[in-house]
Amino acid sequence: MYQHALLNRTLRACVLRRTPTTSLFPSRKWRGWLIVEAIEPVSTSLLLGTGAAVLGKKLYHYFYETCDENWLNFNATGLKHDLSTKLYGQHVAAQVVLKAVTGFMNNENPKKPLVLSLHGWTGTGKNFVSQLIAENIYQKGMTSNFVHLFTATAHFPHEDHVDKYKTQLQEWVRGNVSICPRSMFIFDEMDKMHPGLIDSIKPYLDFYDNLNGVSYRKAIFIFLSNAGGEKIVEVALDFWKDGREREEIQLKDLETALSLSVFNNKNSGFWHTSLIDKNLVDYFVPFLPLEYKHVIQCGLAEMVSKGHAPDKEVVEAMARDLNYFPKEERVFSMQGCKVIPARLDFYV
Numbered sequence: 251m252y253q254h255a256l257l258n259r260t261l262r263a264c265v266l267r268r269t270p271t272t273s274l275f276p277s278r279k280w281r282g283w284l285i286v287e288a289i290e291p292v293s294t295s296l297l298l299g300t301g302a303a304v305l306g307k308k309l310y311h312y313f314y315e316t317c318d319e320n321w322l323n324f325n326a327t328g329l330k331h332d333l334s335t336k337l338y339g340q341h342v343a344a345q346v347v348l349k350a351v352t353g354f355m356n357n358e359n360p361k362k363p364l365v366l367s368l369h370g371w372t373g374t375g376k377n378f379v380s381q382l383i384a385e386n387i388y389q390k391g392m393t394s395n396f397v398h399l400f401t402a403t404a405h406f407p408h409e410d411h412v413d414k415y416k417t418q419l420q421e422w423v424r425g426n427v428s429i430c431p432r433s434m435f436i437f438d439e440m441d442k443m444h445p446g447l448i449d450s451i452k453p454y455l456d457f458y459d460n461l462n463g464v465s466y467r468k469a470i471f472i473f474l475s476n477a478g479g480e481k482i483v484e485v486a487l488d489f490w491k492d493g494r495e496r497e498e499i500q501l502k503d504l505e506t507a508l509s510l511s512v513f514n515n516k517n518s519g520f521w522h523t524s525l526i527d528k529n530l531v532d533y534f535v536p537f538l539p540l541e542y543k544h545v546i547q548c549g550l551a552e553m554v555s556k557g558h559a560p561d562k563e564v565v566e567a568m569a570r571d572l573n574y575f576p577k578e579e580r581v582f583s584m585q586g587c588k589v590i591p592a593r594l595d596f597y598v
């Protein structure tokens with residue numbers, strides 16, 4: 251209605267003037283007439299105002315992150331590509347993550363939030379995979395306002411304050427999911443997290459339609475920990491000792507390593523929580539310890555990301571100086587790929 255009225259006013263402001271010229275308009279109908287636009291101040295300012303509002307809205311969507319397809323779009327091909335080209339030595343994790351995230355994101359009406367638990371030795375790519383997932387859902391990746399990373403030691407350092415943390419965490423998750431249902435929450439260092447804390451968000455992970463008017467079904471929760479890491483190493487080492495290919499390791503070979511009994515020790519944040527026995531975790535994702543050849547791959551990628559030409563000799567020199575275990579065999583990198591960015595600087 252408003253735009254109609256505006257259009258009419260503007261049309262009325264267009265005056266048809268008789269002119270002696272006949273050559274400008276080839277059509278008979280228009281011959282001898284020129285349209286002259288008279289500038290009518292009210293209409294013009296209204297038009298400009300509307301234009302500015304539309305432009306403003308566009309700019310707002312452009313600069314301000316909103317919870318819609320402008321900023322949030324799942325790229326299944328991108329995730330598949332990233333997992334197969336950027337993540338090294340994690341064929342089991344890559345497969346599970348791709349299947350889990352793709353299935354979940356393609357479902358417009360999931361019954362519960364996606365809950366992933368990533369386990370493994372240090373520096374094997376758990377945070378890195380969370381980052382790849384975020385980058386293929388949110389345009390701003392890890393810096394998105396809809397991605398929340400909690401680190402036990404940084405965010406919940408004092409055991410005495412657990413009750414306060416519980417309330418804050420519940421409020422944070424509830425508030426953010428009500429702003430954006432497709433929010434992602436990453437809990438790092440689960441091993442160091444007070445079990446009560448995770449218990450406090452447990453209802454959000456379950457099959458509830460909504461809790462106090464908020465539905466958590468479209469959210470993603472990712473837990474990262476080293477729990478089960480040693481058992482995963484044992485499996486990988488057994489394969490190596492038997493002369494079998496690492497790529498032969500299947501998820502089922504690692505299931506015992508990720509079983510409940512492994513988490514029943516007090517070094518694990520899952521300890522006496524009912525996350526596991528209530529089946530709230532959809533996928534346990536094992537990360538294998540990385541070998542020398544993966545360290546080389548990480549090193550070459552790091553050189554490129556630092557703007558250098560990849561140089562195998564430089565990376566090999568760095569990789570040789572890292573620590574490997576078991577001491578005799580030197581099969582797996584002690585720190586995975588974690589120290590590479592810092593170490594490489596000494597060798598470039």
Ligand SMILES: Nc1ncnc2c1ncn2[C@@H]1O[C@H](COP(=O)(O)OP(=O)(O)OP(=O)(O)O)[C@@H](O)[C@H]1O
Pocket residue numbers: 336337338339340370371372373374375376377378379474475476540548586587588589
């Ligand atoms: N499997 C991998 N493939 C490629 N790069 C990797 C891999 N693992 C680690 N990296 C590199 O090393 C960095 C550190 O790894 P990341 O933080 O993901 O380890 P983590 O498994 O979370 O270790 P921690 O248990 O100590 O927290 C990553 O940012 C990435 O650059």
Ligand SMILES: [Mg+2]
Pocket residue numbers: 376377438474
């Ligand atoms: Mg980590």
